Structures are given as structure tokens and as C-alpha cells.
Amino acid sequence: MIHGVIAVVEHDLRVFFKYRFTLAGLISMNLADLLIMAVVYTRMVSFNYFQFLAPGVTATGLFAAAFVIGREVNMETRRGYNEYLLSLPLRRSELVLGRMTAGGLRGIIYATPLLILAMFILKFPTPPQFGLMLFAMYLLSTGISGLAITLAVALRGFERFTTARSLLYLFLIFCSTVFYPLTVLRTILPGSLILFAQLNPLSAVSDLIRGYLIGVPPVTAQSWTELLVFSGAFIIAGAGLYRVAIERSVH
Amino acid sequence: MTKILLVIERDLRSLMQQKSILLMRWFYAIVQIGIFGLAISRIITVMQNYYTYYAMGVIVMTMYSVAIFTGYEIYDEADLGYTEYLLSIPLTRRELVLGRSLAGGIRSLVFMAPIIAGFMFLIGIVDPLRVGMALVALFGFTFGVSGLSITLAVGLKSGDKFDIIMGALDAFIVRLSSALYPQAFMPKPIAILSTFNPLTYAADLFRWSLNFNIHFLANPVTSLIVLVIFLTTFNVAGVAIYERNLEGASWR
Numbered sequence: 001m002i003h004g005v006i007a008v009v010e011h012d013l014r015v016f017f018k019y020r021f022t023l024a025g026l027i028s029m030n031l032a033d034l035l036i037m038a039v040v041y042t043r044m045v046s047f048n049y050f051q052f053l054a055p056g057v058t059a060t061g062l063f064a065a066a067f068v069i070g071r072e073v074n075m076e077t078r079r080g081y082n083e084y085l086l087s088l089p090l091r092r093s094e095l096v097l098g099r100m101t102a103g104g105l106r107g108i109i110y111a112t113p114l115l116i117l118a119m120f121i122l123k124f125p126t127p128p129q130f131g132l133m134l135f136a137m138y139l140l141s142t143g144i145s146g147l148a149i150t151l152a153v154a155l156r157g158f159e160r161f162t163t164a165r166s167l168l169y170l171f172l173i174f175c176s177t178v179f180y181p182l183t184v185l186r187t188i189l190p191g192s193l194i195l196f197a198q199l200n201p202l203s204a205v206s207d208l209i210r211g212y213l214i215g216v217p218p219v220t221a222q223s224w225t226e227l228l229v230f231s232g233a234f235i236i237a238g239a240g241l242y243r244v245a246i247e248r249s250v251h
Numbered sequence: 252m253t254k255i256l257l258v259i260e261r262d263l264r265s266l267m268q269q270k271s272i273l274l275m276r277w278f279y280a281i282v283q284i285g286i287f288g289l290a291i292s293r294i295i296t297v298m299q300n301y302y303t304y305y306a307m308g309v310i311v312m313t314m315y316s317v318a319i320f321t322g323y324e325i326y327d328e329a330d331l332g333y334t335e336y337l338l339s340i341p342l343t344r345r346e347l348v349l350g351r352s353l354a355g356g357i358r359s360l361v362f363m364a365p366i367i368a369g370f371m372f373l374i375g376i377v378d379p380l381r382v383g384m385a386l387v388a389l390f391g392f393t394f395g396v397s398g399l400s401i402t403l404a405v406g407l408k409s410g411d412k413f414d415i416i417m418g419a420l421d422a423f424i425v426r427l428s429s430a431l432y433p434q435a436f437m438p439k440p441i442a443i444l445s446t447f448n449p450l451t452y453a454a455d456l457f458r459w460s461l462n463f464n465i466h467f468l469a470n471p472v473t474s475l476i477v478l479v480i481f482l483t484t485f486n487v488a489g490v491a492i493y494e495r496n497l498e499g500a501s502w503r
Contacts, residue, residue: 024419
């Protein structure tokens with residue numbers, strides 16, 4: 001079981017580094033948000049927006065990198081590559097677990113330098129805190145990969161997939177505490193969207209990193225529970241749907 | 252002239268075929284104005300009407316990204332072997348580039364027209380002269396951006412390089428301009444860089460046309476001159492590079 005999973009993970013990680021142009025675009029976007037936009041906004045608001053945004057940028061980078069696997073799987077589905085994948089001497093569970101693990105690791109590989117940058121800007125955590133932050137990021141990254149893979153196989157058409165990805169991106173990033181505190185969102189969004197923003201795993205990871213690095217908002221058992229529940233739901237749903245969708249895609 | 256109009260008509264038709272991408276950009280602009288803009292304006296303490304300022308910036312940014320589309324289409328055409336067909340039709344290269352650049356500007360305007368109209372209605376701008384000036388400013392800018400996009404696409408002849416340069420340009424051009432925040436609040440190095448950015452002048456000229464507080468904007472005469480230089484430079488360069496580079500199958 002482990003051997004098959006490792007082979008899938010290795011394959012997906014190798015492919016990830018071939019997307020150097022996509023990654024360069026992502027890095028430009030994340031760094032421009034932090035080193036230009038946040039620096040200017042800091043001079044226009046009453047708190048240090050640069051420090052506030054550094055953890056948020058880590059979460060958005062993680063999200064975007066974890067979603068890259070969806071684009072790949074979508075291409076594989078359209079080009080009939082799923083038949084080849086299903087013909088490999090691997091169990092379905094190994095394939096699904098391998099791909100989701102690789103998706104999670106890709107997010108971590110991409111976002112760890114952003115986290116280290118945030119640590120330089122804010123403060124260095126203790127080793128256990130650093131481990132917990134990486135664990136939280138891994139949970140989110142794996143959950144997002146699951147979601148991306150499911151959408152990629154279920155929607156098939158590239159345009160439909162990119163449209164769904166953009167919609168998800170808009171809702172998950174803008175209805176979260178990545179760019180602004182929840183107190184601000186409470187003044188502009190209706191109740192249901194506030195609840196969505198509160199339970200959004202991107203908010204959970206941004207706030208957990210803020211909690212460990214600047215102490216605000218404080219890390220509580222509730223923040224971990226929210227992250228575990230929602231990332232867990234994404235992971236389980238993603239794994240189940242991918243398993244069903246990849247078999248249906250070849251019929 | 253008729254031939255240029257034919258190119259424009261064809262490019263307008265091809266844009267309408269990209270419905271889902273266009274709808275997403277529309278939706279993106281609305282969410283940026285409706286959520287990000289509202290939220291960020293609640294925490295801005297140095298400007299009273301930042302929300303209006305921001306919304307005007309998002310309109311110009313979105314038009315920029317629609318105008319850039321022309322370059323991607325050139326790659327699609329090269330990919331599909333369509334470039335040879337374009338070269339065989341009875342049009343000069345100059346007519347083709349000018350038609351495409353003009354179409355890029357018109358497409359951006361047509362695409363954003365409902366959002367611009369809705370926004371002007373909301374902020375109470377109905378003076379035809381001001382509306383006309385705002386539209387001319389936007390068209391001039393997007394005409395230049397299409398020229399830039401064509402120049403880069405044909406100059407590079409590499410989809411990967413074009414993609415990365417456009418991605419980086421998109422990230423830095425927007426943030427190193429007054430599209431999101433006034434130059435008055437930028438640290439000096441960022442403010443200096445933003446003065447070399449045509450997006451700064453397009454956004455500020457658009458705001459000036461719509462009667463925004465001039466205290467936060469670049470001088471409108473300077474903006475107009477910069478935009479004219481920008482659109483002339485990149486369309487002339489586009490024509491020159493297109494004429495020299497389009498032939499030959501060296502697309503990557």
C-alpha cells in the first residue's frame with residue numbers, strides 16, 4: 001500500500017516542478033500583494049496591515065499551489081490519461097491517497113517559504129508551534145487538492161473547470177479573513193456569508209498562523225476544531241468523489 | 252479603413268465566443284468592488300471616499316486584463332495553424348495590427364460598458380461631456396495595452412515566456428500604480444515606479460473625468476500626454492514587430 005502511494009506522490013511532485021511558469025506567476029502575485037500592496041495599505045489604515053497580511057498571503061499561496069493539481073487532473077481526464085492511470089498495478093485507494101497526499105505536499109512546498117517570510121516579518125515561533133502551523137497548512141492543502149481533483153474530473157471541460165475554479169477562488173479568498181479581520185466582514189456581509197467566512201478553512205489557517213506569530217486572534221481549541229472538521233470534510237469528500245469520478249470518466 | 256473595420260468586427264465576434272471567461276472577469280470585478288472594496292474601505296482612515304476611488308481603479312484594471320487577451324489569442328491562432336491563414340488574406344500587416352489593437356480597445360469598452368454605466372449611475376455622473384471624456388481615456392489606454400500585448404506576443408513568439416511576463420506584469424503593473432491607492436500614500440520608491448506606469452495615468456484620468464477629488468490624482472494634462480505616447484509607442488512597435496516577426500514557424 002505505502003509503496004504504491006509513494007510512487008504516485010513522487011510522480012506528482014516531479015510534475016509539479018515542471019509548472020515553473022505557473023509557479024513564477026503565483027510567486028509574483030503573492031510577493032506583490034505582500035511587498036507592495038500591504039506596504040501601501042499600512043500607511044492608509046490604523047493598524048499594521050503588512051503584519052496582518054503576511055499570514056494571509058501564506059494561506060492564499062497554499063491554496064493556489066494546492067489547486068494546480070486540479071488543472072493537471074483535468075487535462076489528464078480530457079486526454080484519456082485516466083485509462084492509463086487505472087491500468088497501473090495500483091489499487092484505487094493507493095491512487096486516490098497518493099494524489100491527495102501529493103497535492104497537500106505541493107501546497108506545503110510552495111507555501112513554506114512564504115511562512116518563513118511571515119516569520120521574519122512577525123516573530124519566530126517555538127518548534128512545536130512551527131510544527132502545528134505546518135500541520136494546519138497540510139490539512140488545508142490536502143483538502144483543497146481533494147476539492148480541485150474532484151472538480152477537475154467531474155467537470156471535464158477546461159472552460160467549465162476554470163470557471164468553477166475562479167468562482168471557488170473568489171468565494172474562498174474574499175469571504176475569509178485573509179485580507180481583512182472578521183469584524184470588518186461582519187459590517188458588510190449578510191449572516192450566511194459571515195458564517196461561511198467564519199467556517200472557511202482559509203480563515204482558519206490565516207488566523208491560526210496569526211495566532212501563533214502575533215497572538216491575535218488567539219489560538220483556541222475551537223479554531224483547531226473548525227479547521228479539522230472542514231478540512232476533514234473536504235479531504236473525505238474529495239477522496240470519495242475522485243474515486244467515483246475517475247472510474248466514470250473512462251466509461 | 253474598411254479592411255480595418257473587418258478585422259475589428261472579426262475580433263469582436265471572437266471575444267463573444269469566450270463567454271465563460273468574460274463572465275468570470277465580470278463577476279471578479281463585481282466581487283472585488285462589492286466585497287474587497289467595501290471591506291478595505293471600512294479600514295481605510297486617511298480618505299473619506301476611498302470606496303469610489305477603489306471601484307474606479309477596478310474598472311480600469313479589468314479593462315486592462317481584457318485588452319491583454321489579444322496577445323493570448325495570437326498564441327491560440329499560432330497553435331491552431333491559423334496565423335498562415337491570416338497572412339494569406341488581402342490585408343497589409345499594418346491593417347491587421349491596427350485593426351486588432353483598435354478591436355482590443357473597443358472590446359474592453361463593450362465588455363465593461365454595463366459595469367461602467369451602472370457605476371456612473373450610482374455615483375450620479377450623467378454629464379455627457381464627462382462620460383465622453385472618461386470613455387475616451389479608457390479607450391486610449393486599452394488601445395495601447397492591446398498594442399503592448401501584440402508587441403510582446405509577436406516579439407517573444409513563446410507562449411511560456413509570454414505567460415510568465417504577462418503574469419508578472421499583471422501582478423506588478425496593478426500594484427505599482429495608482430489603480431488601488433493614491434500615489435500620495437505610497438512610499439517614495441513605489442511612488443517613483445508608479446510614475447512610469449501608464450495604468451496610473453489611465454486610472455487617474457478616468458477618475459478626473461468622473462469628478463473625483465483632484466488632490467489624490469495625477470495631473471490630467473500629464474496623464475493625457477503619457478497615454479498618447481503609450482498608445483502610439485506600442486502600436487508603432489506592434490506594427491514593426493508584427494511585420495518582421497509574424498512569418499516563419501518559430502512559435503514555441
